[in-house]
Structure formats: C-alpha cells, structure tokens
Amino acid sequence: MENLALKYRPQVFDDLLGQDSVSKTLLNSIKSNKIHHSYLFYGPRGCGKTSTARILAKSLNCHSPQNHNPCNKCISCREIASSNSIDVIEIDAASYTQVQNIRDVIIDNVNLSPSRDKYRIYILDEVHMLSTSAFNALLKTIEEPPEHAVFIMATTEIHKVPLTIVSRCQTFRFKTIKSQMMIEALCKICDKEKIKYDIKAIELLVNLSGGAMRDSLGILEKVSSFSQNNITFESVSQILGYPSKELLDLLSRSVLERNIKSVHLAFEKINEESLDVISVLRELRDYYSKSFLAAQGIIKMDYIEGYNPFIFAKLSRKINKIIDEIRYSDNVALLAETFIYTLMDTTIDMEQIIKKLEFNSNLEVSIKEKDVMDKPLPAADDSGSFSNTWKKVLNAVSKESSLVYNMLLSSDVKIENNKISILTGNNLEFDMITKNKNIIEKNIFEFSKNNFQIEIGIKKKIEPEITGDFKKEEKTLEGFKLIDIDNGEEVFPELEKIKKVFGNDIIKINKGK
Incomplete structure (x- = not known):
C-alpha cells in the first residue's frame, strides 16, 4: 500500500483541512500580487504548515496556474512536490542549527537569481531549532531581501523564535483540525482505498492522533495492514495499546x-x-x-x-x-x-x-426547614411576610449555585419598602454575590412578582477603641526627650537598636543612674 500521508497530502489551497482563513488570505495576496518577502506559519504538529508552504511555493512559481492555484502538472510543480526543485530549497532547521549552515545554504546564495522560475524560495521547517547566532545571521537577510527571494518558515513553538524575526514576517496561525472534519476525511479515504471500517474505530483513531492529520493517516495505514483492510474498534485498541472500557471503569x-x-x-x-x-x-x-x-x-x-x-x-x-x-x-x-x-x-x-x-456529594444543597429557620429572615414588607418568599428564593438559588447559596446564608438580609439589602461578610462574598446578582433578581421576581431593588454591601467591622494608658504620646523625662513611636523620630542610635529588637512599643524612657 502506498504511503497514505504522502498520497493524500494537500496539493492545492482547497485541499487544506480546517485552515480556511489561512488559505483565503494567501490566495488573495497572490491574486493581488502582494507577495510578502517572509512568512511564518505556526501551530500544532500535523495541521498542514509544511504542506501549505509547498502549495504557496508552487503557486508562486507555477508556469500555468489555475485560479491562482498550482496546476501540479508543469515541471516546476512536479519538482517542488518531489523536493527536487533548484529554486525551492527546503531546509530542516533541526539539522541546520549552526550559523555556518545558514551562511552556506542561504546567505551566500540568496542574491543569486532564480535559475528558471520567478522566485527563489526558502522553506525552513522547525525554524525554532536554529541557534541564536543562526537567527542573527538570518535577520539581516530577512530585513533587506532581494526582490526574487521569499522565505517561508514553519514552527510548532513560536515562542522560541526571536521577536526580531517574528516582527519581520507575515504570521499565520494554524488551528488544530476539528475531530469531525478528520473523521469525515478519513472515511472518504477509506472508501477510496476500499478499506472496511467501523465508525467507532475511526473516532478512536482520530482521538489518539491528537488532532494531527498526518499522524491519523499513519495510524490508519498501520491498522489497515494489521487487520487486512477491515478496521474495527478492537483492532485499533490492540495495535495502539488503548485500554478497554472495563479497565478504565475499574x-x-x-x-x-x-x-x-x-x-x-x-x-x-x-x-x-x-x-x-x-x-x-x-x-x-x-x-x-x-x-x-x-x-x-x-x-x-x-x-x-x-x-x-x-x-x-x-x-x-x-x-x-x-x-x-x-x-x-x-x-x-x-x-x-x-x-x-x-x-x-x-x-x-x-x-x-x-x-x-456544607456541600453534599452532588454539590447540590438540599435546603431543610431548620437550615432556613436558623438564619434570621428578612423583615416583612408592605404586602405581607417575606419569609416564605425568601425560603423559596434560597431553595432556587441553591440549585443554580450552591456556593452563592452558602454565602447568602451567612449574609444579613433586610427588606425595606421596595429595596432588599444584602450585607456580606467579606470582599470575596461581596464579589461572588455581585457577579451572580442576576440569579437572585430572577428568583425574587419569580416568587414575589415584584421588581425589588437589590443593594449589596459589606458588613461594617467594629474596631475596639484604644484609650487611656495605651495611647502613644510624646513626653519628656529629666532632660530626655521620649520618641513618638508613630513618627519614629530618632533620638539616640541606641534607642533605634532597641526598637529593632523589641518592636515599636516603647512607652517611656527612664534615665539610668
């Protein structure tokens, strides 16, 4: 069987899976003849970065383009597809990490005119693997490239590419391909290759590939060879070491x-x-x-x-x-x-x-009558007792957010005329209840049929008043000036040392004899 990943590799922009925004932008730039001198493709593995780079290279150098897509028939397209083009140089940056490699392959040759095609194109895969010196050497060329040169770089880790390089490139983010798209694509490939399959097996295969189309095609090829073109859930599980449902449950x-x-x-x-x-x-x-x-x-x-x-x-x-x-x-x-x-x-x-x-095992608090009765209820409003209404509101809130319910239980709630005041115990409770104010308003209206104005605040803390001998004052004693601890004025260096040891609680100083 032919390598499926190579056989079904995208050849035109329309073949790209799940990268509509990228393909549309590149096509429009080709149509308007606004070709940038350097492109940077980044995204997860197996989502089409290198394939897109090749399609772009073919489109730029194609001898007879069709709707600005490569024809895939001319000598330029065929050579690029087979990685044999003189004017399109593909470099695996993981193997060319050193600065001398970049000088030999790119810098010393970039000014040479293309031998046959319109552009001399450099495709650098896994560009983040270049050394700092190699990036610095490449930077000058990217800053002032010759008109015939185009750089297309691809990486899975854009954060490792220097910002000086990124800022000089037109960047394109490649998305992880959606599972449903991959499932449909693999089913079509199976039909073309006359491979029998179970849809559950294809779903598992896509799940294990991690959103990489290239990996999923490799797995498909391996499993089809193992199961003699009859892909089942069991065959995929067996060859990939996937645990059974029973084992996962256990x-x-x-x-x-x-x-x-x-x-x-x-x-x-x-x-x-x-x-x-x-x-x-x-x-x-x-x-x-x-x-x-x-x-x-x-x-x-x-x-x-x-x-x-x-x-x-x-x-x-x-x-x-x-x-x-x-x-x-x-x-x-x-x-x-x-x-x-x-x-x-x-x-x-x-x-x-x-x-x-006070959460239960399902995080849904069952409100018992005694739970509500232990908490002081709001005073009665003009229309009658509000207690029963508030119980119903709490019950409804607990089903939507048990955390808000618990915070309401610990809050003071008062009703006066058409206004309900909720006083929380701290800033955290205040923020949480404020964010969920709509839940409270909705349930109050549902059970009271009145549009109450809800005000949320924080309970005031009563600070103990310090009086008498505990007040810190400035005093004098037998020619020695005592310090005011609040101002921290220095009187003697020795006092500062004492303060550091015992803290700022000096009340008075006695003169030694």
Missing part, C-alpha cells in the same frame, strides 16, 4: 473509592496486555475532565455519580502532572502505579473541604 472507580488492591489489579492487567501506560493515563485524565463537565450538565456522558464534581477536576489536573513527570522514566508502569496511589489523598482533601462548605 481504574477510575478504584481511585475514587481509595481501593489500593483494585488499582494494583488494574495495573497488572495493563502490564499483561502490554498497554501503553501513557495512553491509559491520558484516557483516565480525559475521563475525569469529561465527568466534571457532565456533572455540571454541560455535556451528556455516563459518569460515576455520588462524588463532588470538583474532585474530578482536581484528579484530572494531577494526572496531567503525573504524565509529564513519568514520560521519560525507565520504568513508566511502576512509577505510574505509585503516583496513582497518591491521588487517593485528593478525594480525602476534597471531602474535608466539602464538609467545611
């Missing part, structure tokens, strides 16, 4: 339940089946992230109920740190199992926090 539940034996059993299965440990951890991380969103009602997914959603978020963050720490270890499986045991402290910590905040 591991995710064991961590939440703090069951060390079950975690060890899960890792024994991982080792027996020779699964990729990093892939298992990634799936576990993603499962907890999605569980948090599902618990908040943002997405629909089956998840382990009965736990506070913020436990899922915290576990996901910690697993991501574990992946970074063990990635290059000589014993990834052992370290992964050991680190997973440390996650069990997370559930304990969160449970203690939940108890302090």
Whole structure:
C-alpha cells in the first residue's frame, strides 16, 4: 500500500483541512500580487504548515496556474512536490542549527537569481531549532531581501523564535483540525482505498492522533495492514495499546473509592496486555475532565455519580502532572502505579473541604426547614411576610449555585419598602454575590412578582477603641526627650537598636543612674 500521508497530502489551497482563513488570505495576496518577502506559519504538529508552504511555493512559481492555484502538472510543480526543485530549497532547521549552515545554504546564495522560475524560495521547517547566532545571521537577510527571494518558515513553538524575526514576517496561525472534519476525511479515504471500517474505530483513531492529520493517516495505514483492510474498534485498541472500557471503569472507580488492591489489579492487567501506560493515563485524565463537565450538565456522558464534581477536576489536573513527570522514566508502569496511589489523598482533601462548605456529594444543597429557620429572615414588607418568599428564593438559588447559596446564608438580609439589602461578610462574598446578582433578581421576581431593588454591601467591622494608658504620646523625662513611636523620630542610635529588637512599643524612657 502506498504511503497514505504522502498520497493524500494537500496539493492545492482547497485541499487544506480546517485552515480556511489561512488559505483565503494567501490566495488573495497572490491574486493581488502582494507577495510578502517572509512568512511564518505556526501551530500544532500535523495541521498542514509544511504542506501549505509547498502549495504557496508552487503557486508562486507555477508556469500555468489555475485560479491562482498550482496546476501540479508543469515541471516546476512536479519538482517542488518531489523536493527536487533548484529554486525551492527546503531546509530542516533541526539539522541546520549552526550559523555556518545558514551562511552556506542561504546567505551566500540568496542574491543569486532564480535559475528558471520567478522566485527563489526558502522553506525552513522547525525554524525554532536554529541557534541564536543562526537567527542573527538570518535577520539581516530577512530585513533587506532581494526582490526574487521569499522565505517561508514553519514552527510548532513560536515562542522560541526571536521577536526580531517574528516582527519581520507575515504570521499565520494554524488551528488544530476539528475531530469531525478528520473523521469525515478519513472515511472518504477509506472508501477510496476500499478499506472496511467501523465508525467507532475511526473516532478512536482520530482521538489518539491528537488532532494531527498526518499522524491519523499513519495510524490508519498501520491498522489497515494489521487487520487486512477491515478496521474495527478492537483492532485499533490492540495495535495502539488503548485500554478497554472495563479497565478504565475499574481504574477510575478504584481511585475514587481509595481501593489500593483494585488499582494494583488494574495495573497488572495493563502490564499483561502490554498497554501503553501513557495512553491509559491520558484516557483516565480525559475521563475525569469529561465527568466534571457532565456533572455540571454541560455535556451528556455516563459518569460515576455520588462524588463532588470538583474532585474530578482536581484528579484530572494531577494526572496531567503525573504524565509529564513519568514520560521519560525507565520504568513508566511502576512509577505510574505509585503516583496513582497518591491521588487517593485528593478525594480525602476534597471531602474535608466539602464538609467545611456544607456541600453534599452532588454539590447540590438540599435546603431543610431548620437550615432556613436558623438564619434570621428578612423583615416583612408592605404586602405581607417575606419569609416564605425568601425560603423559596434560597431553595432556587441553591440549585443554580450552591456556593452563592452558602454565602447568602451567612449574609444579613433586610427588606425595606421596595429595596432588599444584602450585607456580606467579606470582599470575596461581596464579589461572588455581585457577579451572580442576576440569579437572585430572577428568583425574587419569580416568587414575589415584584421588581425589588437589590443593594449589596459589606458588613461594617467594629474596631475596639484604644484609650487611656495605651495611647502613644510624646513626653519628656529629666532632660530626655521620649520618641513618638508613630513618627519614629530618632533620638539616640541606641534607642533605634532597641526598637529593632523589641518592636515599636516603647512607652517611656527612664534615665539610668
């Protein structure tokens, strides 16, 4: 089978997947003949940066362009496609990092006119790998290039490219290709190649490729060879070391339940089946992230109920740190199992926090009658008692934001005429209730049918008044002037030393005999 990544590599701007803004901008610049002398493409791997650079090079040097796209038939297009063009030089910056390489390949030859085509084009892939000296040598050429020279640079790490280079380039950000676009593209390729496939297998394949089309085509080719052109979910899981749903369920539940034996059993299965440990951890991380969103009602997914959603978020963050720490270890499986045991402290910590905040396991506080009665309720308004209405408001608020509900419980609420005053205990509560004021207003109107004016403030703190002998005054005693501690006036150097040791609490000074 021919290499699918090469066979289905984009050849014209319309073939680019998920980069409409980039292709449209480049096409318009070619149409208007406004060619920049240097371009910088940046974005994640496998999203089409180098392919776009080649398409742009072909478009600029094509002998018979079609709607400003390369014809892919002339000698120039064919040579560029096969990386044999004299006037289009492709450089892997990772292999040409030193300044002498840049001088030999670019600087010494850039002033030479193209041998046959209109432009002499330099494509520098992974340009961030160049040394500082190489960048400095390249800078002068980019600042004042000859008219026939065009530089196209590509990188996955634009933050490593000096700003002096970036500022002299026309930059284009390449986006991660959407999963649905990749799934549709892979299905079309499978149909053309007469490969049978299960849509679930294609979805898994795209998920494991990390949004890189090149990687997904490589995986597709590998799996189709393994499964004899019949791609199934099981074949993809087997060849890529993807954990089964049962194994993920066992591991995710064991961590939440703090069951060390079950975690060890899960890792024994991982080792027996020779699964990729990093892939298992990634799936576990993603499962907890999605569980948090599902618990908040943002997405629909089956998840382990009965736990506070913020436990899922915290576990996901910690697993991501574990992946970074063990990635290059000589014993990834052992370290992964050991680190997973440390996650069990997370559930304990969160449970203690939940108890302090009076959250239940679902982060939805069930308001009991005694909970509301323990808190002084607002005074009655002109239309009658407001107590029952306020209970209903609190109940409704708790379902939308239990954090705001708890803060309202600790606040002083007063009603006078058509105004409701809410006095919070501190700045944090003030900011949170102010941000969620619309929730309170909405529920008050729903249950009272009145448009109350809501004012939010902070309770005044009563400061104890310092009187009598505790007041600091300026006094004199037997020729010695006492200092006013508030002003800190220096009388004797020795007193300053004493102040540093004992603090600024000198009340009076006695003259020594």
